[in-house]
Amino acid sequence: MPADSRTSRFLLFSVLCLFVVVAFAPGQVRQQVADKSAQSASAPAASAPSPELSKYVGAETCKTCHEEIYNAWEKTPHWKTTLNIKGGPSKQGCEGCHGPGADHVAGGGDKTKIFVFEGKSRQETSARCLSCHGEAHEQSHFAESAHSSSDIGCLDCHSPHHAKEKEFLLVQGQPQLCYGCHTSAKADFAKPYHHRVNEGLVQCVDCHNPHGTATIRQLRSLPSGDAICYKCHVDKQGPFVYEHVPVKTEGCTSCHSPHGSTNPKLLNVMPVNMLCLQCHTFSTTLTAGGPIGPAHNQSAKYQACTMCHTQIHGSNFSNVFFK
Numbered sequence: 001m002p003a004d005s006r007t008s009r010f011l012l013f014s015v016l017c018l019f020v021v022v023a024f025a026p027g028q029v030r031q032q033v034a035d036k037s038a039q040s041a042s043a044p045a046a047s048a049p050s051p052e053l054s055k056y057v058g059a060e061t062c063k064t065c066h067e068e069i070y071n072a073w074e075k076t077p078h079w080k081t082t083l084n085i086k087g088g089p090s091k092q093g094c095e096g097c098h099g100p101g102a103d104h105v106a107g108g109g110d111k112t113k114i115f116v117f118e119g120k121s122r123q124e125t126s127a128r129c130l131s132c133h134g135e136a137h138e139q140s141h142f143a144e145s146a147h148s149s150s151d152i153g154c155l156d157c158h159s160p161h162h163a164k165e166k167e168f169l170l171v172q173g174q175p176q177l178c179y180g181c182h183t184s185a186k187a188d189f190a191k192p193y194h195h196r197v198n199e200g201l202v203q204c205v206d207c208h209n210p211h212g213t214a215t216i217r218q219l220r221s222l223p224s225g226d227a228i229c230y231k232c233h234v235d236k237q238g239p240f241v242y243e244h245v246p247v248k249t250e251g252c253t254s255c256h257s258p259h260g261s262t263n264p265k266l267l268n269v270m271p272v273n274m275l276c277l278q279c280h281t282f283s284t285t286l287t288a289g290g291p292i293g294p295a296h297n298q299s300a301k302y303q304a305c306t307m308c309h310t311q312i313h314g315s316n317f318s319n320v321f322f323k
């Protein structure tokens with residue numbers, strides 16, 4: 001036992017070391033290169049900053065004329081950029097977003113000498129944000145998202161200075177933010193049976209990533225690659241000895257409307273026999289019957305299919321999904 005745990009601790013340590021090396025090595029190299037070029041640039045003029053760096057004045061200088069904005073900004077998470085020593089002045093403070101400010105200051109507040117977001121294309125403004133957020137897991141698929149390709153940018157949902165929500169600098173709270181553009185989703189969640197999004201129990205972002213994902217419909221998936229539905233409906237995941245094929249192949253939406261439905265259990269089709277018979281084509285004659293048609297007829301006794309086939313999502317005991 002002790003040997004085992006020592007081995008595994010050693011393994012863990014090695015993995016950690018590897019992680020540290022892989023994660024920080026390129027940054028360090030880049031930093032060294034940057035340091036070198038900074039040194040060589042400043043070598044003749046002793047400690048004078050390089051011309052590139054002298055274009056940055058620092059957030060404290062901006063504060064002298066934009067005190068109100070500064071004070072509000074200081075209460076947002078972006079104040080943390082001031083600690084980004086390694087990133088250098090171009091990634092710090094106000095200038096991390098607005099670009100170098102020296103000329104703007106020298107011009108007494110010349111608007112043409114600094115990056116102003118207003119009036120810029122969404123592609124241009126989003127690119128600014130992505131210069132820092134682009135590698136974060138949550139935003140890494142933005143470029144190929146349905147939002148980005150429909151010309152929706154970061155500032156349609158976020159505002160660094162005028163956010164209406166405390167969390168995440170959102171211009172509006174959820175789900176209203178989403179409903180503003182997605183009226184059919186709004187209608188779905190107003191149906192009698194729905195995931196309780198309006199009630200605050202479930203959020204759009206539980207299932208979707210508004211920044212895009214590697215899958216269709218900007219749907220999130222589990223780290224295993226499985227459907228996001230299993231995150232909350234663990235009992236449906238299996239694996240079962242007897243899987244009901246469509247649950248795994250076509251997914252939950254082959255029988256359920258994930259937003260809302262006029263049918264109980266969010267079913268796409270009611271009564272339930274009509275749902276089943278979409279695939280289990282019923283026929284009284286063997287020859288015309290589909291390969292997966294039920295053995296029994298459609299007399300009233302058989303119409304509520306899930307009365308008998310209760311374990312409809314899969315079973316470990318019955319190949320026809322009985323209890």
Ligand code: HEC
Pocket residue numbers: 059062063066069070073078093094095096097098117118155158159160161162163
């Ligand atoms: C995270 C990026 C970001 C940072 C950091 C940032 N800004 Fe902005 N700034 C914006 C965006 C985006 C707008 C457009 C309005 C909006 O969406 O909030 C803007 C707008 C402005 C405006 C126009 C007036 C207004 O209120 O909209 C001024 C002035 C301004 N910023 C100054 C500053 C100052 C000063 C700082 C540092 C204290 C700063 N900004 C830091 C992104 C940023």
Ligand code: HEC
Pocket residue numbers: 057058059061062063064065066094095098100101102104105108109110111114115116117118
């Ligand atoms: C010497 C005073 C002064 C300093 C320092 C200063 N600004 Fe300004 N800034 C102004 C004035 C004045 C305006 C308004 C210009 C106008 O409306 O034509 C302005 C406008 C802006 C705007 C455009 C606002 C708009 O209406 O669209 C931004 C963005 C901005 N400043 C950011 C900054 C940032 C970032 C810094 C620090 C790097 C900074 N300013 C430092 C005086 C200053």
Ligand code: HEC
Pocket residue numbers: 126129130133136138139142147152153154155156157158168170174205210211
């Ligand atoms: C369609 C609306 C929408 C757009 C467009 C959008 N966001 Fe978001 N963003 C959200 C919502 C909603 C949240 C809160 C997410 C949550 O609760 O999981 C969020 C959260 C975040 C967060 C904090 C959580 C995290 O991911 O670490 C960051 C950072 C962020 N967004 C950056 C961006 C950037 C950068 C862009 C543009 C490239 C962008 N967002 C575009 C809606 C949007």
Ligand code: HEC
Pocket residue numbers: 077078080081090091092096097125128129130131132133154155158159160166167168169
């Ligand atoms: C200079 C780098 C930089 C730029 C450019 C930048 N951000 Fe950020 N952003 C940060 C940092 C750092 C944080 C804080 C992260 C943390 O708390 O761990 C942050 C946090 C956020 C958050 C999360 C807020 C929360 O409540 O947790 C959102 C949303 C966000 N940024 C949106 C934007 C948008 C929109 C833009 C473009 C207008 C932008 N950022 C530009 C560095 C940047």
Ligand code: HEC
Pocket residue numbers: 146147150152156157174177178179180181182204205208210216217218219
């Ligand atoms: C400013 C308008 C706007 C806002 C706000 C907005 N969206 Fe969208 N969204 C769009 C557009 C436009 C599309 C692409 C066209 C379409 O599929 O409807 C889209 C596409 C999507 C898609 C992919 C649809 C598909 O067919 O692939 C999802 C999912 C989505 N949005 C979810 C959200 C969520 C969740 C929110 C709130 C956090 C949100 N949206 C906020 C405009 C918006």
Ligand code: HEC
Pocket residue numbers: 175178179182184185186189195197202203204205206207208217219253258259
């Ligand atoms: C329980 C998970 C879940 C929640 C919560 C959820 N969605 Fe969806 N959404 C899905 C699934 C799954 C699809 C794909 C449906 C399909 O392909 O038939 C989808 C599809 C979409 C689409 C594509 C068009 C459509 O209707 O098929 C949009 C847009 C969308 N959702 C927006 C939203 C918005 C806005 C919210 C919050 C108000 C939201 N969703 C909440 C799971 C969810």
Ligand code: HEC
Pocket residue numbers: 194195196201202203206207228229230231232233252253256258264265266267
């Ligand atoms: C964030 C957690 C969460 C996720 C993700 C989620 N659900 Fe749900 N789901 C719930 C909760 C909670 C309920 C109970 C609803 C209630 O009581 O209002 C529910 C209810 C249901 C019901 C109806 C059950 C009943 O008894 O009426 C179905 C069907 C369902 N979910 C299917 C899905 C599908 C399909 C997905 C994936 C597209 C999914 N869920 C994703 C939390 C989630």
Ligand code: HEC
Pocket residue numbers: 227229230233236237244246247251252253254255256265267272306310312313
């Ligand atoms: C072949 C059709 C079909 C597929 C595919 C399917 N379901 Fe169902 N599901 C049903 C039926 C039918 C019911 C109603 C059962 C009843 O009334 O006894 C149901 C009920 C539910 C319920 C509520 C009752 C319960 O058992 O908890 C949830 C939650 C649920 N399904 C989630 C899911 C999820 C998550 C998926 C995808 C992993 C999925 N379903 C895939 C047919 C299906």
Ligand code: HEC
Pocket residue numbers: 244245246250254255272275276277278279280291292305306309312319320321
């Ligand atoms: C989206 C299509 C689809 C729907 C809807 C569907 N099934 Fe199935 N079902 C299948 C497939 C495919 C198989 C596997 C058939 C095979 O292996 O020959 C299967 C297998 C079965 C089996 C196992 C016996 C067999 O033939 O392998 C039963 C029992 C069953 N389904 C009952 C139901 C019931 C009850 C419903 C309605 C609640 C239903 N199914 C809805 C596609 C579906």
Ligand code: HEC
Pocket residue numbers: 273276277280292293294295296301302303304305306307308309320
């Ligand atoms: C009264 C109980 C009961 C009801 C209700 C019922 N079944 Fe069955 N089902 C059975 C029995 C019993 C079998 C045969 C099991 C065996 O062979 O071990 C079966 C077998 C099946 C099979 C698999 C094998 C085959 O040979 O065809 C399918 C598919 C099926 N049923 C679908 C359905 C569908 C669809 C409905 C609703 C229209 C339904 N069942 C309603 C009891 C029922």
